Amino acid sequence: GIQVEQSPPDLILQEGANSTLRCNFSDSVNNLQWFHQNPWGQLINLFYIPSGTKQNGRLSATTVATERYSLLYISSSQTTDSGVYFCAVISSGGYQKVTFGTGTKLQVIP
Amino acid sequence: DTGVSQDPRHKITKRGQNVTFRCDPISEHNRLYWYRQTLGQGPEFLTYFQNEAQLEKSRLLSDRFSAERPKGSFSTLEIQRTEQGDSAMYLCATRQWTYNEQFFGPGTRLTVL
Numbered sequence: 001g002i003q004v005e006q007s008p009p010d011l012i013l014q015e016g017a018n019s020t021l022r023c024n025f026s027d028s029v030n031n032l033q034w035f036h037q038n039p040w041g042q043l044i045n046l047f048y049i050p051s052g053t054k055q056n057g058r059l060s061a062t063t064v065a066t067e068r069y070s071l072l073y074i075s076s077s078q079t080t081d082s083g084v085y086f087c088a089v090i091s092s093g094g095y096q097k098v099t100f101g102t103g104t105k106l107q108v109i110p
Numbered sequence: 111d112t113g114v115s116q117d118p119r120h121k122i123t124k125r126g127q128n129v130t131f132r133c134d135p136i137s138e139h140n141r142l143y144w145y146r147q148t149l150g151q152g153p154e155f156l157t158y159f160q161n162e163a164q165l166e167k168s169r170l171l172s173d174r175f176s177a178e179r180p181k182g183s184f185s186t187l188e189i190q191r192t193e194q195g196d197s198a199m200y201l202c203a204t205r206q207w208t209y210n211e212q213f214f215g216p217g218t219r220l221t222v223l
Contacts, residue, residue, distance in 0.1 A: 030210065031210040031211075033211060033212065035214075040216075041147075041199055041216070041217050041219070042214070042216050042217070043153075043201070043203075043214040045112070045211065045212075045213060045214075048210065048211035050210070086152050086153075088152075088153075088212075090210065096141070096143075096158045096160075096165065096166050097155050097158070097166055097168070098143060098145075098155050098203075098212070099155065100145075100152035100153050100154070101152060102152060103151075103152050
């Protein structure tokens, strides 16, 4: 099955700093989403981005489907950005199985 | 609040007992997924419904697990003869047929003693 790897696995930022999270996948996809999981376990939708670039406030994401990676940019980080960031994909192989990445645990310190 | 609800939010049970979880999707979403998430890991796919039809099942879904979605609305996930290894967060997600974006419920956290 498709492999999804995220980097870095852990990240500590000073409040106000910028960061880039990466998601690499091993096969072509027709669905890619970025999520933020808060300390209570709720998965919050950030972007649905199988290709191209999107921006939402301090966050933006880019997926280069032909090169099989996606990037999540966080600018001017805040303590509320802390948590785990996941990318999730559905491969183009005709099945609906969703595969989550390994996650990036972000801690933003004041 | 994504509009997807799950009940109960927490469940503590003794090993060997049966448990059932419920997921209520966003009303126009005909596709429904169940996932399991253990501590420090990402969610793992368990099963997928399109309307009332269960179309995909993971090998993680042992014979003790069964999922239903009668009438294509809410779904239930039952675990029979629970084991300590079943302790996890069980997540439900739904989406529209025409658009791939999934929306997750708050999850049910199961603890098996």
